[in-house]
Amino acid sequence: MEPSFLFGILWVVPCAGAAISLVPRRGVEILASLIAAALTVAISIILLVLPISGSFGYFYSDGLSRIMAVTTSCIFLTSVAYSVFYIKRIKEPSVRFRWYYCLLNLFAFTMLLAITVNDLGIIWLAVEATTVTSALLVGMERKRTSIESAWRYTLIVSAGLAISLFAVILVYFSQGTLVISNLVREPLKNTIIMSIAVGFALIGYGTKAGIAPMHAWLPDAHSEAPSPISAMFSAVLLPTSIYAFVRIFSLLQGTPIVFEEIRNLVIGFGIFTALLAAIIIGYQRDYKRMLAYSSMENMGIILVGFSLGGIGALGAIIQIVSHAFAKSSAFYGSGNILIEYGTTRMIDAQGVIGRLRATGYLSILSCLSITGAPPFGVFLGEFLILSHAVQSGNLILASLLAFAYIYAFIGLNRQAIRLIFGQSTIGEDPIGDSLKQPNHSLVNADKGDVSRSKVVIQSRQENRISILIPLVNLAISLVIGIYMFPTFLQAATGLGP
Amino acid sequence: MVIVIPFYDELVGLLGISVILSALYMLGQAYIDPTIRAIAIQSFIISALLGILFLHTQDANLLYLAVITGVMRGIVFPRIMLYQVRRFKHKLRETGVGKKTPMLVIIGIIIAIIGYALFKSILFPFLPNTQLSVPFILLLLGFFLIITRRNTLGQMTGYIQEENGVLYIGALIAPGIPLLIEFAVLLDILGIVLVAVILSAQRDIFHTLEPSDIDQLSG
Amino acid sequence: MNDEEIAVQVINIIQVGTVILLSPLISGIINRLKAMIESKHGASIFQPYYDLSKLLKKEVVVPERSSLIFIVAPFITFAAYLVISLVIPIVTSYPLPYGILLDLLGGALMFGLAGTISIIAALDARTNYTIMGASRSSSFTALAEPTLIMIFFAVAIISGTNNPYIANNILAGSASWYLSATHVLVVAAFFMLLLVETGRLPVESSGLMELGMLDDAKVMEYSGKLLALSKWGGYMKNFLLMSVFLNVFVIPWGMSNHTDVIGALYSVGTLFVKLLVLIVVIVITEETFAKLRLFKILDFLSISFSLGLLSIISLFLVGRGA
Numbered sequence A: 001m002e003p004s005f006l007f008g009i010l011w012v013v014p015c016a017g018a019a020i021s022l023v024p025r026r027g028v029e030i031l032a033s034l035i036a037a038a039l040t041v042a043i044s045i046i047l048l049v050l051p052i053s054g055s056f057g058y059f060y061s062d063g064l065s066r067i068m069a070v071t072t073s074c075i076f077l078t079s080v081a082y083s084v085f086y087i088k089r090i091k092e093p094s095v096r097f098r099w100y101y102c103l104l105n106l107f108a109f110t111m112l113l114a115i116t117v118n119d120l121g122i123i124w125l126a127v128e129a130t131t132v133t134s135a136l137l138v139g140m141e142r143k144r145t146s147i148e149s150a151w152r153y154t155l156i157v158s159a160g161l162a163i164s165l166f167a168v169i170l171v172y173f174s175q176g177t178l179v180i181s182n183l184v185r186e187p188l189k190n191t192i193i194m195s196i197a198v199g200f201a202l203i204g205y206g207t208k209a210g211i212a213p214m215h216a217w218l219p220d221a222h223s224e225a226p227s228p229i230s231a232m233f234s235a236v237l238l239p240t241s242i243y244a245f246v247r248i249f250s251l252l253q254g255t256p257i258v259f260e261e262i263r264n265l266v267i268g269f270g271i272f273t274a275l276l277a278a279i280i281i282g283y284q285r286d287y288k289r290m291l292a293y294s295s296m297e298n299m300g301i302i303l304v305g306f307s308l309g310g311i312g313a314l315g316a317i318i319q320i321v322s323h324a325f326a327k328s329s330a331f332y333g334s335g336n337i338l339i340e341y342g343t344t345r346m347i348d349a350q351g352v353i354g355r356l357r358a359t360g361y362l363s364i365l366s367c368l369s370i371t372g373a374p375p376f377g378v379f380l381g382e383f384l385i386l387s388h389a390v391q392s393g394n395l396i397l398a399s400l401l402a403f404a405y406i407y408a409f410i411g412l413n414r415q416a417i418r419l420i421f422g423q424s425t426i427g428e429d430p431i432g433d434s435l436k437q438p439n440h441s442l443v444n445a446d447k448g449d450v451s452r453s454k455v456v457i458q459s460r461q462e463n464r465i466s467i468l469i470p471l472v473n474l475a476i477s478l479v480i481g482i483y484m485f486p487t488f489l490q491a492a493t494g495l496g497p
Numbered sequence B: 001m002v003i004v005i006p007f008y009d010e011l012v013g014l015l016g017i018s019v020i021l022s023a024l025y026m027l028g029q030a031y032i033d034p035t036i037r038a039i040a041i042q043s044f045i046i047s048a049l050l051g052i053l054f055l056h057t058q059d060a061n062l063l064y065l066a067v068i069t070g071v072m073r074g075i076v077f078p079r080i081m082l083y084q085v086r087r088f089k090h091k092l093r094e095t096g097v098g099k100k101t102p103m104l105v106i107i108g109i110i111i112a113i114i115g116y117a118l119f120k121s122i123l124f125p126f127l128p129n130t131q132l133s134v135p136f137i138l139l140l141l142g143f144f145l146i147i148t149r150r151n152t153l154g155q156m157t158g159y160i161q162e163e164n165g166v167l168y169i170g171a172l173i174a175p176g177i178p179l180l181i182e183f184a185v186l187l188d189i190l191g192i193v194l195v196a197v198i199l200s201a202q203r204d205i206f207h208t209l210e211p212s213d214i215d216q217l218s219g
Numbered sequence C: 001m002n003d004e005e006i007a008v009q010v011i012n013i014i015q016v017g018t019v020i021l022l023s024p025l026i027s028g029i030i031n032r033l034k035a036m037i038e039s040k041h042g043a044s045i046f047q048p049y050y051d052l053s054k055l056l057k058k059e060v061v062v063p064e065r066s067s068l069i070f071i072v073a074p075f076i077t078f079a080a081y082l083v084i085s086l087v088i089p090i091v092t093s094y095p096l097p098y099g100i101l102l103d104l105l106g107g108a109l110m111f112g113l114a115g116t117i118s119i120i121a122a123l124d125a126r127t128n129y130t131i132m133g134a135s136r137s138s139s140f141t142a143l144a145e146p147t148l149i150m151i152f153f154a155v156a157i158i159s160g161t162n163n164p165y166i167a168n169n170i171l172a173g174s175a176s177w178y179l180s181a182t183h184v185l186v187v188a189a190f191f192m193l194l195l196v197e198t199g200r201l202p203v204e205s206s207g208l209m210e211l212g213m214l215d216d217a218k219v220m221e222y223s224g225k226l227l228a229l230s231k232w233g234g235y236m237k238n239f240l241l242m243s244v245f246l247n248v249f250v251i252p253w254g255m256s257n258h259t260d261v262i263g264a265l266y267s268v269g270t271l272f273v274k275l276l277v278l279i280v281v282i283v284i285t286e287e288t289f290a291k292l293r294l295f296k297i298l299d300f301l302s303i304s305f306s307l308g309l310l311s312i313i314s315l316f317l318v319g320r321g322a
Helices: A003-021 A029-047 A065-089 A098-118 A120-136 A144-175 A191-209 A216-223 A227-253 A256-281 A285-310 A313-341 A357-371 A375-389 A395-421 A430-434 A460-482 A485-494 B006-029 B032-055 B059-093 B098-123 B130-148 B152-173 B180-205 C001-036 C047-056 C070-086 C106-125 C128-159 C163-171 C181-197 C222-249 C261-288 C294-317
Strands: A052-054 A057-059
Touching: A003 A029, A003 A057, A003 A065, A003 A098, A003 C163, A029 A065, A029 A098, A029 A430, A057 A065, A057 A098, A065 A227, A065 A460, A098 A120, A098 A227, A120 A191, A120 A227, A120 B180, A144 A191, A144 A216, A144 A227, A144 B130, A144 B152, A191 A227, A191 A256, A191 A285, A191 C106, A216 A227, A216 A285, A227 A256, A227 A313, A256 A285, A256 A395, A256 C106, A285 A313, A285 A357, A285 A375, A285 A395, A313 A357, A313 A375, A313 A460, A357 A375, A357 A395, A357 A460, A375 A395, A375 A460, A375 C047, A485 C001, B006 B098, B006 B152, B006 C181, B006 C294, B032 B059, B032 B152, B059 B152, B098 B130, B098 C163, B098 C294, B130 B152, B130 C294, C001 C047, C001 C070, C001 C222, C001 C261, C047 C163, C047 C222, C070 C222, C106 C128, C106 C163, C106 C222, C128 C181, C128 C294, C163 C222, C181 C222, C181 C261, C181 C294, C222 C261
Parallel strands: none
Antiparallel strands: A052 A057
């Protein structure tokens, strides 16, 4: 099979899934989305293992593209699967479920488009399109805060993307083409304009990726969106914007002097983001926001990794993949907690382990993994970036990175431990409990806690899904950490200075 | 057939200044209705500028851009937004600005000056086109407009103003971008979809943030 | 003295005479036109002359507590306006012999002198309406000063000097300057300033409504010959401001270049036509807008200031560049 045919299918399948989801028959949308997602996973894995590189007409695929495509489609699949469980439990959805699945498919399509297409302009269009498709997904619940955060997300990100449009125009002005395969072959014609373009692209795409100080939309959007959407955001959307930035950034490589300055600028933004997020994590009272800030920290680290290049870039890629799986697992677990407790405030939801034992263990493991505990993949990514910083002699950067890692690790896990293993503030009062959380209709996962009357609606099967999915993702993150070297080394040789 | 436009420089200069004037006018508006009409007029002026550029350079892309800008952003978009204003009646009529409007205009002018200085020092040596300062300033003023508004439609007009600026920059320095037209169209579609949908959601739930009506009565 | 010098002196006299004699006519035309638009018959266009001659025959009554300033002030303002009429391009496009007395800045200071003296006299009269008029007049004139300065800067940008004659020549000769954004914006700013200084709606309502008066309130205590001089001074001020506006900025053509008397008389005619055009515009503006509330006049002034500031900025933004 020709690669471009496969890429074409990669694009067409989610669109088809989106279209089919609109068919007004019950259950069609779930089935269609699951099949579409599974197909994309299959195709992207095939593309990954094929020994191809370079461009094929409309598609550009070096190792980075294909790895991210695999990641995207896997997270897409698991999010769809988790959505099956989660969406039914949203209290007041603002759109019908059919539209949710349709938009989810389109969302995945736009991200796959951005990752694999051969034209900087279309990358921009695709990133802009992700905003359109995801805005409604963020505002899924009919709450004032949800709609408000959806609007803020849209506005801030669109304003930022306008700046990166300017950057794309500058690139065209300097090079005369936007086709990536041509751009990487030709030398730079005007380095100053290109560096200005990179600067603007940093601000523009950085807004979408959650780079400080343009990150204002990120915590709100993540905490208000339903958990599968938050997972997609953290795991896939943010890295996609970084990908878009890196495509423009990597064009600047051949020119030593200017490149150094721009690189320092990018590193500065990245480490600032990571430090800021690491510090803010300690002050969070809301677990979804905490996870959002952790995503922001990881994006900063990834940005630093890419700008360092070499082993650092490899570490960034590993970070992207393992962070995607680990963070999505964490968000799915948080979704379980949210359904059980009805609130995202950590104080009110303490003692998760008492009620949701499996979710509790999963959550603590995923929190450990996203902050970089070995042997999960995120540790490996962070370690590689740090080692490159040390090897290249940039000790200030290395120490700042180490500080960010450690501070985030301590901050997040301290809160997570308190959340999961802490003393439950709800206690043994059945009447008080039912008064406090009148919306409960689920049974909790396991034995124990006999003091509450339970309304059993769904059987245990649902709960198995809600545990299985995060478990799978977490396991993948672990696997990446352990079995990293052969596959990723081979696939990633297509990129980087 | 080359059309020579008399007073090309002055005409472009006058139109450019009227674009900035419309941006400052919008900064100084407390009501949403005149703001939307002003953005329509601004889009028309930009489309006229693009048309003049087309006559000057004979680049067909510019003609398409001019028509698209004029139709979409001058007519369709403001119509939709005004329709939304009618639906919500009193809820969207005022932006959260109150009595500070003259100060905002002065700040806008200061931003214009700073923006021009920035443009001159950073970009000008490499983009030798004096007309570029106008859309660059328009971009900055668009940001400022978004920041000062607390009302959804008001922020939307700021966004459209930004897009006008970027589009004009694109038309000036790189009219050959094959995707420029698609960019323009997509941006408009994006905006329309979001405005219509999110506003419907907002309508059902709450008042958008706005100053209380009491503010208007004093002074 | 040779022929040319005699001719120039005669032209001088013609210029001053035009200002003195024609200014009441302009006011009369404005009032008549306003009345016609309002579907009234209106007083004759020569009514101001009749008023002035009537007032000159009446006796003067002064407030009990006023001092010499009250009596002297109308003379000083009249004299100030006479001086200004020597230095502004009214009938010629070249400076007359006394034109070296003042340039544009000096002319503005002279206007300021006249205004200040009349304010002091109004304070001296020690009655409620005059004091109210004095305070309003001084505050709004002070707030209009920045716009005035911007206009000077714009003139300086265009002509490189502060000389109205040079600005006139440049604007008349060069189409690119005439159409430039700097010029257009400064015309807009000056027009708004004109509305403030000459006391037109939407800034001030002429007529006897005291609460809307800015400048007219200052002269409420005068009577007889002093009132005639004050009114005449007011007419002359309006005439001079409008002539500056027209001759330097808006329609700089049509003035005589040569030093002959016939040419000067001819340009008096063209000046009259230009003034008619401006009168029509002013009257339409007056009839279209309602009077602004006093605190909103601040917005009005800030807009005119912004336009003036923009006219200078636009030199860099879209014009010749720095």
